[in-house]
Each structure stands twice: as C-alpha cells, then as structure tokens.
Amino acid sequence: YLSGELEVELTPQGTLAEKLRAGGTGIPAFFTAAGVGTPVSDGGLPWRYRSDGSVAIASPAKEVRTFHGRRFVLEESITADYALVHALIGDTDGNLVFNKAARNFNPLAAMAGTVCIAQVETLVPAGSLDPAQVHLPGVFVDRIVHTGPQTKLIERRTVS
Structure with a gap:
C-alpha cells in the first residue's frame, strides 16, 4: 500500500458490514452516522500512493444529509x-x-x-x-x- 502497489479504501468496520449486507439484499446505498465530519465523509483519505510517497488517488467527499437534526453520510453498498x-x-x-x-x-x-x-x-x-x-x-x-x-x-x- 505505502509503495503504491495497492489501492485501499479504508472503511469503518460496522460500515463495511452494512455495505455487504446492503449489497446482498439489493439496497444500493444507505445513510450512516459513522465517519461524519472525518476524512471518511469529507474526502482526502489516501487510496493509493505514488512510489515517491505522495498521494496518487485520494477519496472523494461523500454526500452528507441531516435527518432530525443529525448528520449522516451516504455509503454505497458492496457486491x-x-x-x-x-x-x-x-x-x-x-x-x-x-x-x-x-x-x-x-x-x-x-x-x-x-x-x-x-x-x-x-x-x-x-x-x-x-x-x-x-x-x-x-x-x-x-x-x-x-x-x-x-x-x-x-x-x-x-x-x-
């Protein structure tokens, strides 16, 4: 990962479980409070490095919405x-x-x-x-x- 040979998307463990569950049940995306206000939702997490150690690909910002006064980030399911x-x-x-x-x-x-x-x-x-x-x-x-x-x-x- 650090040498730029792999691309890695870091995801909170509970969010990963829900992404798999949603994908398995045909739900394309869902909102979660996990990661709101962090680089998980705001973007900028290094997904891939260059061989010189600089960031080649950074995560994009994700959609954030407010429900009942609380902020949630939109996560896509995994299949x-x-x-x-x-x-x-x-x-x-x-x-x-x-x-x-x-x-x-x-x-x-x-x-x-x-x-x-x-x-x-x-x-x-x-x-x-x-x-x-x-x-x-x-x-x-x-x-x-x-x-x-x-x-x-x-x-x-x-x-x-």
Missing part, C-alpha cells in the same frame, strides 16, 4: 463477483454453520457475492442440520468444497 467463505459445518444443500467470530462477516460476504464458494470443514447430508442452528441458508451458496478439519500451518511462534 462482488465471488464470495469465498469458510464454515465449520455445512450440508450438501449449502446450509452453513460458522464457528464463533466467523459468523460476523461470512454470511454478509456470501450474500453480497454473485457466486458463493463455501469451504466446509465438516460436510453432512442435507437435512442433518437443525434449521435453528443454520447461520446461512443454502440459497446463498453456489459451490461447496469439503476440506476436512483445518490446521493453521502458517501460524508459528515468532518470539522466544
């Missing part, structure tokens, strides 16, 4: 061609159960993707999951990849 999600358990119909914090963004990302590919650790037959335990219905899942239990081989202790 994607592909959504890649990871579930602890899934059935052959694509119904998914996520593990702990994986439930925070995976369902939203799946909804926002035109094609959702789910990596599943435990694959069970359709009808095996209690519907009350399903975090994402299979209607949002297009492909399932059964991987088996995952070990985090990339994590290693780096301190003594």
